[in-house]
Amino acid sequence: RALIVDFGSQVTQLIARRLRESGVYCEIHPFNKVDGAFLGAYGPQAVILSGGPSSVTWKDSPRADDAIFELGVPVLGICYGQQVMMEQLGGKVESGTSREFGRAFIEKVVDDPIMSDLFHGGDTEQVWMSHGDHVAEMAPGFGVIAKSPGAPYAIIANPERKFYGTQFHPEVVHTVHGRELLRNFTHGVAGLKGDWTMAAYRAEAIEKIREQVGKGRVICGLSGGVDSSVAAVLIHEAIGEQLTCVYVDHGLMRHGESEQVVNLFREHYNIPLVHVDASDLFLGKLDGVSDPERKRKIIGGLFIDVFEEEAKKIGGADFLAQGTLYPDVIESVSAIGGPSVTIKSHHNVGGLPERMNMKLVEPLRELFKDEVRALGRELGLPESFIGRHPFPGPGLAIRIPGEITREKADTLRKADAIYIDEIRKAGLYDEIWQAFSVLLPVNTVGVMGDERTYEAVLALRAVTSTDGMTADYYPFEHDFLGRVATRIINEVKGVNRVVYDVTSKPPGTIEWE
Numbered sequence: 021r022a023l024i025v026d027f028g029s030q031v032t033q034l035i036a037r038r039l040r041e042s043g044v045y046c047e048i049h050p051f052n053k054v055d056g057a058f059l060g061a062y063g064p065q066a067v068i069l070s071g072g073p074s075s076v077t078w079k080d081s082p083r084a085d086d087a088i089f090e091l092g093v094p095v096l097g098i099c100y101g102q103q104v105m106m107e108q109l110g111g112k113v114e115s116g117t118s119r120e121f122g123r124a125f126i127e128k129v130v131d132d133p134i135m136s137d138l139f140h141g142g143d144t145e146q147v148w149m150s151h152g153d154h155v156a157e158m159a160p161g162f163g164v165i166a167k168s169p170g171a172p173y174a175i176i177a178n179p180e181r182k183f184y185g186t187q188f189h190p191e192v193v194h195t196v197h198g199r200e201l202l203r204n205f206t207h208g209v210a211g212l213k214g215d216w217t218m219a220a221y222r223a224e225a226i227e228k229i230r231e232q233v234g235k236g237r238v239i240c241g242l243s244g245g246v247d248s249s250v251a252a253v254l255i256h257e258a259i260g261e262q263l264t265c266v267y268v269d270h271g272l273m274r275h276g277e278s279e280q281v282v283n284l285f286r287e288h289y290n291i292p293l294v295h296v297d298a299s300d301l302f303l304g305k306l307d308g309v310s311d312p313e314r315k316r317k318i319i320g321g322l323f324i325d326v327f328e329e330e331a332k333k334i335g336g337a338d339f340l341a342q343g344t345l346y347p348d349v350i351e352s353v354s355a356i357g358g359p360s361v362t363i364k365s366h367h368n369v370g371g372l373p374e375r376m377n378m379k380l381v382e383p384l385r386e387l388f389k390d391e392v393r394a395l396g397r398e399l400g401l402p403e404s405f406i407g408r409h410p411f412p413g414p415g416l417a418i419r420i421p422g423e424i425t426r427e428k429a430d431t432l433r434k435a436d437a438i439y440i441d442e443i444r445k446a447g448l449y450d451e452i453w454q455a456f457s458v459l460l461p462v463n464t465v466g467v468m469g470d471e472r473t474y475e476a477v478l479a480l481r482a483v484t485s486t487d488g489m490t491a492d493y494y495p496f497e498h499d500f501l502g503r504v505a506t507r508i509i510n511e512v513k514g515v516n517r518v519v520y521d522v523t524s525k526p527p528g529t530i531e532w533e
């Protein structure tokens with residue numbers, strides 16, 4: 021396993037992604053947590069020092085624990101990581117008169133295993149620079165492996181100790197063969213085998229769950245989404261009947277979604293599932309409410325109430341299972357002014373474990389979203405389920421601006437199903453991060469046959485994104501939009517006008533509320 025020491029770069033997570041893609045298990049830990057004791061317990065076979073926003077030339081900027089350099093394992097410093105390594109091992113770092121951001125081309129100075137399979141078909145490699153400081157003098161034992169016109173120390177190495185430093189960022193896609201360079205470091209230099217697979221993860225996770233839970237009882241709240249479903253199936257494989265799944269149905273799910281969840285668990289996996297149809301309760305409490313934040317609070321609170329009641333009915337549980345993912349638990353290093361810890365808590369069941377005095381089982385804590393999907397495939401979840409677009413916890417409630425009624429929810433579900441159906445037929449579903457419809461609290465005048473109509477407007481939304489943090493609207497062909505609009509207006513009573521949302525995020529958000 022490899023270790024990534026985080027100095028707060030925006031792209032540290034990408035280093036982990038690249039390593040895992042090449043079959044190397046790794047974890048990210050903040051620089052100030054990585055000391056001799058930590059290293060002894062973790063046992064890394066390779067260490068990567070990330071980039072970061074600070075300057076080595078500042079008095080109190082972060083440093084790597086010296087124990088890292090005494091471990092006797094290969095170390096790769098990226099950008100700030102390179103500079104920290106140089107400064108700590110006896111070199112010099114200067115603040116640049118010119119900062120360098122963007123594309124640069126490096127050329128080989130001497131052969132080195134870290135560059136094998138690079139430079140094929142040319143003398144230069146495109147890399148991505150993003151730094152203000154630079155190494156001015158290398159530490160003893162280091163030599164230049166590659167340089168660029170603006171960076172005489174683009175790649176440096178101490179081959180004897182297997183220490184490497186790159187001034188550029190190999191983890192970003194703009195460094196064309198960065199993936200290969202990282203692989204050369206972990207596989208070639210550090211000798212890692214790259215045999216970390218989802219099958220191996222599954223077996224390991226099952227062992228861990230058994231160990232943690234023992235003979236205890238586990239309750240798992242399903243949301244209908246991929247994360248909680250994968251967690252539940254995995255836990256069931258580990259402890260069978262000790263697990264009870266509870267699906268709190270607020271009646272604001274997409275078309276056919278609740279049936280799909282219930283069938284998947286009961287029929288496909290034969291996992292006991294309590295399906296609580298709480299739509300009357302939720303819709304009742306939401307009656308007359310139009311403020312988005314109030315809607316969210318009501319739904320979140322009710323969810324906890326209902327879940328708690330069900331847990332009592334089944335006689336209580338010792339553990340609560342959650343589909344928490346790795347990006348939610350990575351402790352982030354704040355930009356300037358030293359480390360600060362921000363840990364996002366998972367939505368939906370936040371606060372439940374404390375209230376109910378349960379411990380948490382979180383078997384996906386080490387995985388990224390697409391790794392969860394891969395694990396889902398490994399566990400036999402259907403592709404249609406795994407590849408489904410994200411859906412917010414509060415469901416259709418935040419896609420019906422204004423007051424919510426059962427009738428409006430039904431109208432929205434019907435229209436949305438047509439939209440999604442057309443997207444699938446056009447082969448665009450997987451290209452789009454998220455597509456959905458919003459039923460507006462606005463009526464407009466139309467004419468159908470010879471009749472005047474006065475009905476609701478439906479907005480269509482589709483965005484591309486990689487993580488939901490930023491997004492761009494999807495550029496549908498006009499023919500496609502026309503086809504969807506015609507079908508919806510013909511087939512869905514109560515809608516007589518369809519519009520398309522072309523707002524990106526920022527400044528918009530993905531959901532309308």
Ligand code: XMP
Nearest residue numbers: 367410411412413414454488525529530531
């Ligand atoms: P926004 O609207 O903030 O959405 O741009 C970003 C992503 O998060 C989803 N979303 C939620 N997911 N509970 C969730 O589980 C929520 O309350 C919630 N609100 C927004 C949204 O669908 C998009 O994928």
